[in-house]
Amino acid sequence: MAILEVRNLKKSFEDTEVIHDISFTMDEGETVTIIGSSGSGKTTLLRCLNFLETPDSGVIKVKDDILFDSDVPESMSEEAIRRKRLHFGLVFQSFNLFPQYTALENITLAPSLLAKEDTSIDASSIEENAKELLEKMGLSDRMGNYPHELSGGQQQRVAIARALALHPDILCFDEPTSALDPELTGEVLRVIKELAKQHTTMIIVTHEMSFAHDVSDKIIFMDKGVIAEEGTPEEVIDNPGNERTIQFLANYKNGK
Amino acid sequence: MFLTVTLTLLEGFLQTIKLFVLTLLFSLPLGLIISFGSMSKVQAIKVPVRFVIWVIRGTPLMLQLLVIYYGPGIIFNANVWGSGDGGRFVAALVAFVINYSCYFSEIYRGGIQSIPVGQYEAGQVLGMTKHQIFFKVVLLQVIKRIVPPISNEIITLVKDTSLARVIAVYEIIWEGQSFIKSAGIIWPLFYTGVFYLLFSGLLTLLFGRIERKLSYFR
Ligand SMILES: Nc1ncnc2c1ncn2[C@@H]1O[C@H](COP(=O)(O)OP(=O)(O)O)[C@@H](O)[C@H]1O
Numbered sequence: 357m358a359i360l361e362v363r364n365l366k367k368s369f370e371d372t373e374v375i376h377d378i379s380f381t382m383d384e385g386e387t388v389t390i391i392g393s394s395g396s397g398k399t400t401l402l403r404c405l406n407f408l409e410t411p412d413s414g415v416i417k418v419k420d421d422i423l424f425d426s427d428v429p430e431s432m433s434e435e436a437i438r439r440k441r442l443h444f445g446l447v448f449q450s451f452n453l454f455p456q457y458t459a460l461e462n463i464t465l466a467p468s469l470l471a472k473e474d475t476s477i478d479a480s481s482i483e484e485n486a487k488e489l490l491e492k493m494g495l496s497d498r499m500g501n502y503p504h505e506l507s508g509g510q511q512q513r514v515a516i517a518r519a520l521a522l523h524p525d526i527l528c529f530d531e532p533t534s535a536l537d538p539e540l541t542g543e544v545l546r547v548i549k550e551l552a553k554q555h556t557t558m559i560i561v562t563h564e565m566s567f568a569h570d571v572s573d574k575i576i577f578m579d580k581g582v583i584a585e586e587g588t589p590e591e592v593i594d595n596p597g598n599e600r601t602i603q604f605l606a607n608y609k610n611g612k
Numbered sequence: 613m614f615l616t617v618t619l620t621l622l623e624g625f626l627q628t629i630k631l632f633v634l635t636l637l638f639s640l641p642l643g644l645i646i647s648f649g650s651m652s653k654v655q656a657i658k659v660p661v662r663f664v665i666w667v668i669r670g671t672p673l674m675l676q677l678l679v680i681y682y683g684p685g686i687i688f689n690a691n692v693w694g695s696g697d698g699g700r701f702v703a704a705l706v707a708f709v710i711n712y713s714c715y716f717s718e719i720y721r722g723g724i725q726s727i728p729v730g731q732y733e734a735g736q737v738l739g740m741t742k743h744q745i746f747f748k749v750v751l752l753q754v755i756k757r758i759v760p761p762i763s764n765e766i767i768t769l770v771k772d773t774s775l776a777r778v779i780a781v782y783e784i785i786w787e788g789q790s791f792i793k794s795a796g797i798i799w800p801l802f803y804t805g806v807f808y809l810l811f812s813g814l815l816t817l818l819f820g821r822i823e824r825k826l827s828y829f830r
């Protein structure tokens with residue numbers, strides 16, 4: 357059964373339609389990678405899933421919950437949206453760690469705040485859990501450091517741990533290595549690969565083609581706000597069928 | 613003589629400090645409210661608030677003191693400030709509070725608007741409420757950014773309090789000057805500088821400490 361179903365999603369800013377008509381599904385434990393040239397709407401799609409933007413129309417369904425349906429104008433209150441967001445996690449290109457908190461505190465802040473309103477969350481395990489996540493990220497020795505004391509790659513790994521700490525159904529990454537120096541991308545891609553091995557459900561926007569090829573169960577090629585092609589890495593990257601995919605991949609190879 | 617002068621000046625300085633403390637007490641919070649007004653999405657709030665800030669920042673505090681003290685009398689033909697020393701002090705306080713809350717509001721606005729939108733969005737995707745994002749994520753970062761400009765403004769306020777003498781609030785300069793007439797000596801007036809120096813030196817030390825306290829993050 358699909359963990360995520362997106363149907364006929366549309367989003368415009370003023371007059372320009374940025375997401376034209378996007379539908380796709382993904383299964384639990386899958387890694388789906390979105391590729392496509394800059395401006396094709398990848399970020400906007402992730403922002404719609406995370407309710408940082410409200411789609412104009414379409415349906416977003418997680419498991420059996422309809423989170424968004426433009427035909428059923430249900431409550432989209434501040435509070436309702438906040439709850440829906442918890443189905444998704446988002447790792448930003450620019451990390452966006454909270455500078456006044458240590459690596460550990462960055463991870464425990466949101467779970468501790470949630471535990472205050474939801475007594476079913478075991479508050480005593482939050483810190484333990486955060487430490488385990490940092491260990492998984494290879495950052496046990498950096499727990500007490502503030503973001504400005506960490507390298508970009510370390511900051512991004514803290515940000516990944518921070519997102520994981522809330523146990524999202526689907527973790528989204530928006531070009532997680534684009535803001536990093538080339539020598540630091542490896543350490544971040546490695547932890548994402550590790551998460552894929554453990555069947556974390558993920559949607560990853562990236563320009564790292566060989567990484568995408570290795571890690572993905574499915575690749576979506578977006579072009580001008582639509583899905584131009586989708587399939588396995590072998591289908592989309594090795595044997596693209598769509599003219600635009602071929603051109604994008606050719607440009608990409610020449611750029612390298 | 614030195615002792616008499618010192619005691620008299622101290623009395624004046626007490627007025628200076630009273631004006632200083634009360635101005636801060638009201639204008640620091642009021643400035644925050646004004647800054648929210650100046651950032652409002654509602655034009656009917658934002659435009660008039662920005663207009664008032666523009667007027668206050670664009671005219672001399674000296675003039676504002678005079679207008680606030682004499683204005684109501686001219687318009688309503690009544691003394692709204694109460695009589696005597698107390699009344700003049702209240703008028704001066706009101707003028708200072710209006711003036712300084714406008715300046716503080718602009719510092720707050722700059723501080724709040726300088727926080728990257730990514731900080732809010734990170735809080736949002738982590739399921740935080742608006743309230744939690746402001747108090748747990750944004751506020752301390754804003755405070756860190758506004759401490760240096762606020763300190764500058766506060767030290768300026770120490771010296772600006774001397775303007776209150778235009779409506780005869782007996783602050784320290786007024787007292788210093790009075791010795792010229794009463795005793796024919798001018799040094800007490802110059803001596804007032806020592807009080808200002810000591811006080812602003814103290815404040816500089818205090819703000820330096822706060823800045824250092826907040827230097828653990830960037
Ligand atoms: N908040 C916004 N307001 C107006 N236009 C926007 C906004 N966000 C994105 N866009 C536009 O939408 C298009 C797609 O942007 P984006 O989703 O960031 O693409 P990608 O992530 O694939 O590079 C771009 O043309 C961009 O200028």
Ligand SMILES: [Mg+2]
Pocket residue numbers: 398399400530531
């Ligand atoms: Mg993007």
